[in-house]
Amino acid sequence: QVHLVESGGGLVQPGGSLRLSCTASGRSFSGYTVGWFRQAPGKEREFVAASRWSGITIYYTAYYTDSVKGRFTISRDNAVNTVYLQMNSLKAEDTAVYYCAAGLGPITSVVPAEFASWGQGTQVTVSS
Secondary structure (H helix, E strand, O other): OOEEEEEOOEEEOOOOOEEEEEEEEOOOOOOEEEEEEEEOOOOOOEEEEEEEEOOOOOOEEEEEOHHHOOOEEEEEEHHHOEEEEEEOOOOHHHOEEEEEEEEEOOOOOOOHHHOOEEOOOEEEEEOO
């Protein structure tokens, strides 16, 4: 497992942007699928985005839930063991605690059970 630490959350007005970072320690990030999930008060944790490792070479595929497509972008820099979530055009409904999660290898499904390591979460609040 890897130890994950998120940062970059905060308060932003509707239409604004934030960039979340997830930094791993413990071992190299390159062979991991890394995902972002979020949980709003009273709701279940939901998938937001993932950078899925192909399992063969240093090739990753990005996945997004429909509600963030075109607004959020996931990227990674394996040299510094960090995955980013660039969030643009933020809406009030994006308000939640955002969690970074990592699963070893090319996971088959972007569900929480596939990710063995989790960060502590960072709060994102979108409000005027």
